[in-house]
Amino acid sequence: MKFEPENSDHFEVIVPPESREYKREKERARELRASAWWKRKRATGICYYCRRQFPPAELSMDHVIPLSRGGKSVKENLVPCCKDCNNKKKNLLPIEWTEYLESLRGNHDP
Template identity: 60%
Template structure:
């Protein structure tokens, strides 16, 4: 499951939808503005908990919020 979903996430990173999302430059969690290189793809429901790589489960997250979420 996880391997397949990670492959889908990689495909999604190349999509125009993702470029549009990350182009907004705003973190979903803290709502702050960041340069593109400081933003990551974040699964609301992690793949490790059965989440899927679907648009409704993927948000733009700053690196700090994304790593903070894991602790």
């Protein structure tokens, strides 16, 4: 069975985007995006999820545990990822799209 993250509407939103907490975490992410730490992390050019190489400018900041699911804008929860993976992951937790990741890495049985 092939995993289709775009069809996964079953996740529960814990922190609504209009909440003060969500906005505060988005602001923290913006601050970290301007930091030397993030510039070094993105400079590797490797997407955290699919492990493919990209020009660093093409990588975006992703919350491994999404803000809407209770994640925080802290270094341990922020990773560089390609636009394709970011769009497919959406608000999923890593465990919810492990099958998709395995298929990207060639570890998934057909």
